[in-house]
Amino acid sequence: MRNKEKNNARTERRDAAENRQRILDAALRLFEENGVEPVSMNQIAIEAQIGAGTLYRRYRNKSELCLDLIRDNLDLLFEDMDAYLEQHRDDPPGRRLKGILRLFIRFREKKLQLLAGVEEGASPSRPKNRSPNPMLVELQETFARLFGEMSASEPSEPENVFKADMLLMALKSEFYVFQKEVRAYSSEQFLERLCSALFPTAGN
Numbered sequence: 039m040r041n042k043e044k045n046n047a048r049t050e051r052r053d054a055a056e057n058r059q060r061i062l063d064a065a066l067r068l069f070e071e072n073g074v075e076p077v078s079m080n081q082i083a084i085e086a087q088i089g090a091g092t093l094y095r096r097y098r099n100k101s102e103l104c105l106d107l108i109r110d111n112l113d114l115l116f117e118d119m120d121a122y123l124e125q126h127r128d129d130p131p132g133r134r135l136k137g138i139l140r141l142f143i144r145f146r147e148k149k150l151q152l153l154a155g156v157e158e159g160a161s162p163s164r165p166k167n168r169s170p171n172p173m174l175v176e177l178q179e180t181f182a183r184l185f186g187e188m189s190a191s192e193p194s195e196p197e198n199v200f201k202a203d204m205l206l207m208a209l210k211s212e213f214y215v216f217q218k219e220v221r222a223y224s225s226e227q228f229l230e231r232l233c234s235a236l237f238p239t240a241g242n
Contacts, residue, residue, distance in 0.1 A: 054096075058106075060086045061093060065103055074104065074155040104155030105173065112173055115145050119180065131187035132237050138180065139209075139232065143225050146214060154211035177209075178202045188237060201236060208232055 064086035068077045079100060083093040097103040105112075119138045126134050146153055156173060179193070181202035186193040193199075207213065209232075217223050223231065 057086075057088055057092055058096060060088060061096065061103070062107055066107060069107075069151065069155075074100070074151045075158075079103075099158075101156055101158050101171065104152045104158075105171070108149055108152050108156070111145070111149060115141065116176060131184045132233070135181065135184040135188075135237065136229070136233050139205075140229055142177070142209065143214075143229055146209070146211070147225060150211060150215070157210055174206060178206055181205050185237070205232075205236055208236075 061082065065082045068081060068085055079093060080090055083090045118141055122137050122141060123134055126137060156171065182193040182198045185198040185201045186195065191198060217228050
C-alpha cells in the first residue's frame with residue numbers, strides 16, 4: 039500500500055513538473071511573439087494545452103508566471119547585489135545604493151517586458167488580500183537599510199521606508215520607459231538624475 043502511495047506521489051510530482059514546464063514554454067513563446075501585456079492567462083492555457091484550472095492552481099495571475107520565468111535570473115541579480123555591497127562595505131551608503139541601482143537598471147534593460155509583467159500584479163503596498171511581490175519586497179528592504187545607514191537610523195523608520203517606496207516607484211517599468219523614450223535619458227543619465235533627486239548629499 040505504501041509503495042502504491044509513493045508511486046502515485048511520484049507520478050503527481052512528475053505531472054506537475056511537466057505542466058509547469060509546458061506553461062512556462064507556452065508563456066515565453068506568446069510573450070516573445072506578442073509582448074507580455076496583450077497576452078491573457080486563457081491564451082497561455084490554450085497554448086500550453088492544459089485547462090485554465092490547472093494554470094490558475096499554479097499561477098494566480100500573470101505576475102506570478104512572469105516571476106517564475108525570471109526567477110533564476112533574479113536570484114543571480116540579488117547575489118550580484120549582495121556581492122557588490124560586501125565588496126564596497128567601506129564606501130559611503132549613497133555610493134553603495136547607487137551601485138546596486140546600476141545593477142538593477144542593467145537587469146531591467148535585459149528583462150524589461152517580463153519585469154513589467156512581474157510588477158503588474160503585486161507590490162509591497164498592495165491590499166492585504168494580495169501577496170506581496172518577493173522581488174519588490176527584497177529591493178525595498180535593501181533600499182530602506184541603506185537609507186537608514188545614510189541617516190544613522192533604523193531601516194524601519196518611516197522616512198527610510200518612504201524613501202525606499204519612492205525609489206521603487208521611480209524604478210517601475212512605466213516610469214523608466216517614459217524617461218527613456220519621452221525624456222530621452224540614457225540609462226546612466228536616468229541613474230544620475232534619480233540619485234540626485236533622492237539622495238543628493240549622501241556621498242554618491
